[in-house]
Amino acid sequence: MEQFSLFRKPITWVILVLLSLGSGFFVYRNFEKANPLVHVDISMSRDSALSMASRMSQKLRVGPERFRQAASFTNDYRFQNYVELEGGGLDTFSDVMQRGDYHPYRWVVRQFEEYNPREVLFRFTPEGKPYGFKETLPEDFKGAALDSARARYIAEESARKDWHANLTNYHLVEHSIEVLPSERIDHTFVYENDKKSIGEGKYRLRLVVSGDRLTELTWFVKIPEAFDRKYEEMRSSNTTLSSIATLLMALLYGLGGIVIGLFFLMKRRYVLWRKAFIWGFAICFFSVFLVEANQLPLSWLYYETSTSASNYIARTLLYGFLSAIGMGALVSLSITAGEGMGRMAFPRHVQFWHVWSNRAGSSKLIVGQTLGAYLFMVIVLAFDIAFYMFTTRHFGWWSPAGTLSDPDILATPFPWLSPFSVSLQAGFWEEAMFRAIPLAGVILLTRNWKSHRFWVILVLILQTVVFGLGHANYPNQPSYARVVEMLVPFVIFGIIYLQFGLLPVIITHYAVDVFWISLPLWVASSPGIWIDRIIIVLLFLTPLFIVLFFRLRNKKWTELPDTYRNWAWRPPKPEEEEASRRTMAPFAVETDLKKRPVFKWILPVAVFGILLWAFFSRFDHDDDSMTIKRKAALGIAKKEMAQRISLDSARWTVATTVKEGGTDHRFIWQEGGPEVYRQFLGTFLEPSHFMVRYMKTEGSVEERTEEFRMGVSGNGELLSYRHVFPEKQPGANLSRAEASELVDSLLHVEFQTGIFRLKEISVIPEKLDKRTDWKFTYADTANYPLRTGEARYQVQLAGNKLAYFGRSIHVPEDWQREYRDRESKLSVWRTISWLILVAVVIAGIVIGIVRWTKGYFSVRLFGIMTVFLTVVKLLSVANGWSQSLYAYPTGQDFGNYITVALIFQLLGPLFLALGMGVVAGMLPYTIVAQERIDVSSRKQFGLGLLLAGIIALVRFFRPELTPYIPWFGAANDYIPxxxxVFHNVDNFILLPVFAWLITLGLNRITHMGKKRNAAGVMISLLMGLSITGSSLQQFAYMVPAGIVVGLMIWSVWYFAFRYSPSIIPVVMAGILVPEAVRQAIIAAYPGAMTGEIITLAVGLSIAVFWGREVRKITA
Incomplete structure (x- = not known):
């Protein structure tokens, strides 16, 4: 398609300018009518909030003495959504704020100290009045043990005196107590306003007295559970549409456009990747990493004080950097594919990477596209406003109201950064992904078809629908509102792209987003804000400044030379790429592998490896083995339900999962040792067990609230029971004495104990409209041998009915904080280790695709491996579907949940299978030329057994910080x-692929061990440290273990793999088989032994088949 000659006529520009001016006037007059706004008078500045919080902490003597502060202007969005949707609408919401009934908008100031669990959170109204606080005290903080009357007096007196709280219309509805390990008693009093309410929502006040001091005053609204569930169901539709967009993007644009598109572009030498990658990574460095760093002052509100501040900063920046790398790769690939396909599809378009060159930048065509983009931007804004005005008035469509003011933006060092960088990323990436790839792709695919025009129009509409679906996760209703909203403007975007290319749509998209995102800068008031406004205006107009710069340089507007159009671009000649093709070929080195020393003595070495493995491996475990199957657990749960309540189990959907031990297991293991751990296992420490869930997938969202969950141990005992009741279900209003008596009887029945033999820890009531619920917690101090922690019983009542019973270990707060501190430090190194390992695989996939385009590729192996892994993963999802059902949130529509679950459970395995298939197809062509292999599979397998023995030796010295618990996941499958088999068999592909890639890298870097061997050793050590670091528990173990594994990698490469990579599958099978044998001997659950034996057979078959296929290809 050629460029419109229409835009060479002055009348066209006159019409466009008039439309833009009219649109601008329309936007100015109707902005607030289309966008529901909440008018909030924010007279308190951030600095004032910080200053007042500091003064109040000194006056009230709360929080740490030396502290750091963080502040944010927040909103109670849950309350706002409730009022807008069910409580009277936006006008009612505004009236609530004006009357001061409740302040959903408030300043929040946190005062905290590194490594100190004590902290305080202050709240202030937008006008600057104190609006509550919450002080967090350590559980071992000493304090008084007051009775209820004295504690209530302190609570009410402090609330009136220090916070000027008016309790006239409030009456006490809940009083709970908690006895802390320091013997301090905390009292919580909840009051309810009996004169005012908002719909079914109740205005409430919570006062907490810790010892003899008020530590919390919080005003809140108790919102009906029914609303939360309706809202969750409503939002699930948004999530479903967004997930469908993810699926379409992944398959059509990702697989079809980026992967397959780039494949054919590379074959035709049409890829220009350098500038795309420079722009892509530079944009994401700004939009992801620098934005993350810019948000650090606000992120301190969420800082976990159990870790060091430096570690928190390091983790934040590391994850920001990794996110920038990941997003940068996606953006770069999208731009590379979109630009390359556009260059091939549209000969008359300007070459994208020359639009801002010296001669093109001052051309009338480029300046026209730039000015037209800005004019069209105003028209897009007007359409958005007109759309929302029309749909809100005539159809009652809803989007949450907002406020233009955002004081938080002033807390960042560079307030202009987010509007600029986020808009730049959206403009570049979304236009390349959603416009260029599908539209250029359909042009290329159908250019010779008779139905060419039909397909172009169809894809023009489809790309708009997919783009709208991708934005459907915003909280708009109906869920398809954003799809309809974007239909007209982004069809026009597509038409503009078809006629002019990427430049004008990128500029328009960028300008629209800058306008919306930078609005808070124009209503903020603070010294120096004008600097940020100037910067954002300059950045907003940068594309225009660029063409003006070239106009000044060239001293005139020029005509675009034809050499800058796509038709003038020529791919490099084939002979120019001959050098790169030669680098793809394998090294020509002749060797007779069976004469190598490592295989000459392989049989005694293999026996030595087996002995190492047998001596240093564990053939037992620390958990309780399961003796019953999933079906038996279902029967036990059904029987328990029949004994406790009368209901028709046929009306319920039943699902199961396997629950394994958590932090409490680690705590008892470290503090009490294996003996105490075994003592508590099966009582206060739940062993790995079945969780059986009865739930409803049909009916109203309120009816779906009711559900049952039962924990069934591996030997058939009932460990826990939970019955979830709807909030509105009527029930008894028991007094505390009546509830205690009922709980005592339940303890006798379920645990053969009573409240008089236990220590009362907490009693927590919850007053509902039609009943009172109770939560009781008791500690068994007589049968607990450790000095820290507690063995606890929990019983919950819904009215006078049992809602929950179970047992647990209370892990001390100081131990948990130390554990989280260690984990936060280790997580940094785990992340880096995984990044290195994943980078190796990704590099292999990229190299594989490139080699495929050059002809060094086995399509047969690619197809076999891809189909095999895909079938295995799909069958694994089907076999373990009960796990997915168990996770169903009943507040969501069941169909929506299943759709989302299927999308994300199938997409990952599909792309993994394709990636592994690409690497497998490439690997035969990395083998040494003239390789002669006369080594039997037995000897190859023997080398693997030696490596398995060394690995067992390394693992033997690993510190036992946690009990050894085997994987029980398959016990929950329909066929365990x-x-x-499904869980383990893909390791027989993944491990050889990884070993092969390391071998390929070492061969290239060291020229088959002839050069730079020191570099080869360093790379091997890096791989070894990454492998051990990916499951890091202690630095003291990681370093020596990583060195041993690294030297093992280098040795097996130097003496075997570098000469014959084709032996890798069988050698790696020799490593995996002993582990399968060990798990078969352990046999932790029914079906485990059978599965491991079948895994051995299937895995060995894969290895032998793979090795033979490779040798056939390279023969």
Whole structure:
């Protein structure tokens, strides 16, 4: 398609300018009518909030003495959504704020100290009045043990005196107590306003007395559970549409456009990747990493004080950097594919990477596209406003009201950064992904078809629908509102792209987003804000400044030379790429592998490896083995339900999962040792067990609230029971004495104990409209041998009915904080280790695709491996579907949940299978030329057994910081032994692929061990440290273990793999088989042994088949 000659006529520009001016006037007059706004008078500045919080902490003597501060202007969006949707609408919401009934908008100031659990959170109204606080005290903080009357007096007196709280219309509805390990008693009093309410929502006040001091005053609104569930169901539709967009993007644009598109572009030498990658990574460095760093002052509100501040900063910046790398790769690939396909599809378009060159930048065509983009931007804004005005008035469509003011933007060092960088990323990436790839792709695919025009129009509409679906996760209703909103403007975007290319749509998209995102800068008031406004205006107009710069340089407007159009671009000649093709070929080195020393003595070495493995491996575990199957657990749960309540189980959907031990297991293991751990296992420490859930997937969202969950141990005992009741279900209003008596009887029935033999820890009532619920917690001090922690019983009542019973270990707060501190430090190194390992695989996939385009590729192996892994993963999802059902949130529509679950459970395995298939297809062509292999599979397998013995030796010295618990996941599958096979068999592909890639890298870097061997050793050590670091528990173990593994990698490469990579599958099978044998001996659950034996057979078959296929290809 050629460029419109229409835009060479002055009348066209006159019409466009008039439309833009009219649109601008329309936007100015109707902005607030289309966008529901909440008018909030924010007279308190951030600095004032910080200053007042500091003064109040000194006056009230709360929080740490030396502290750091963080502040944010927040909103109670849950309350706002409730009022707008069910409580009277936006006018009612505004009236509530004006009357001061409740302040959903407030300043929040946090005062905290590194490594100190004590902290305080202050709240202030937008006008600057104190609006509550919450002080967090350590559980071992000493304090008084007051009775209820004295504690209530302190609470009410402090609330009136220090916070000027008016309690006239409030009456006490809940009083709970908690006895802390320091013997301090905390009292919580909840009051309810009996004169005012908002719909079914109740205005409430919570006062907490810790010891003899008020530590919390919080005004809140108790919102009906029914609304939360309706809202969750409503939002699930948004999530479903967004997930469908993810699926379409991944398959059509990702797989079809980026992967397959780039494949054919590379074959035709049409890829220009350098500038795309420079721009892509530079944009994401700004939009992801620098934005993350810019938000650090606000992020301190969420800082976990159990870790060091430096570690928190390091983790934040590391994750920001990794996110920038990941997003940068996606953006770069999208731009590379979109630009390359556009260059091939549209000969008359300007070459994208020359639009801002010296001669093109001052051309009339480029300046026209730039000015037209800005004019069209105003028209897009007017359409958005007109759309929302029309749909809100005539159809009652809803989007949450907002406020233009955002004081938080002033807390960042560079307030202009987010509007600029986020808009720049959206403009570049979304236009390349959603416009260029599908539209250029359909042009290329159908250019010779008779139905060419039909397909172009169809894809023009489809790309708009997919783009709208991608934005459907915003909280708009109906869920398809954003799809309809974007239909007209982004069809026009597509038409503009078809006629003019990427430049004008990128500029328009960028300008629209800058306008919306930078609005808070124009209503903020603070010294120096004008600097940020000037910067954002300059950045907003940068594309225009660029063409003006070239106009000044060239001293005139020029005509675009034809050499800058796509038709003038020529791919490099084939002979120019011959050098790169030669680098793809394998090294020509002749060797007779069976004469190598490592294989000459392989049989005694293999026996030595087996002995190492047998001596240093564990053939037992620290958990309780399961003796019953999933079906038996279902029967036990059904029987328990029949004994406790009369209901028709046929009306319920039943799902199961396997629950394994958590932090409490680690705590008892470290503090009490294996003996105490075994003592508590099966009582206060739940062993790995089945969780059976009865739930409803049909009916109203309120009816779906009711559900049952039961924990069934591996030997058939009932460990826990939970019955969830709807909030509106009527029930008894028991007094505390009546509730205690009922709980005592339940303790006798379920645990053969009573409240008089236990220590009362907490009693927590919850007053509902039609009943009172109770939560009781008791500690068994007589049968607990450790000095820290507690063995606890929990019983909950819904009215006079049992809602929950169970047992647990209370892990001390100081131990948990130390554990989280260690984990936060280790997580940094785990992340880096995983990044290195994943980078190796990704590099292999990229190299594989490039080699495919050059002809060094086995399509047969690619197809076999891809189909095999895909089938295995799909069958694994089907076999373990009960796990997915168990996770269903009943507040969501069941169909929506299933759709989202299927999308994300199928997409990942599909792309993994394709990636592994690409690497497998490439690997035969990395083998040494003239390789002669006369080594039997037995000897190859023997080398693997030696490596397995060394690995067992390394693992033997690993510190036992946690009990050894085998994987029980397959016990929950419909066919457990099949679940074992599906879980393990892909390792016989993934591990050889990884080993092969390391071998390929070492061969290239060291020229088959002839050069730079020191570099080869360093790379091997890096791989070894990454492998051990990916499951890091202690630095003291990681370093020596990583060095041993690294030297093992280098040795096996130097003496075997570098000469013959084709032996890798069988050698790696020799490593995996002993582990499968060990798990078969352990046999932790029914079906485990059978599954491991079948895994051995299937895995060995894969290894032998793979090795033979490779040798056939390279023969």
């Amino acid at each position: 032994w099949l679940g074992v």
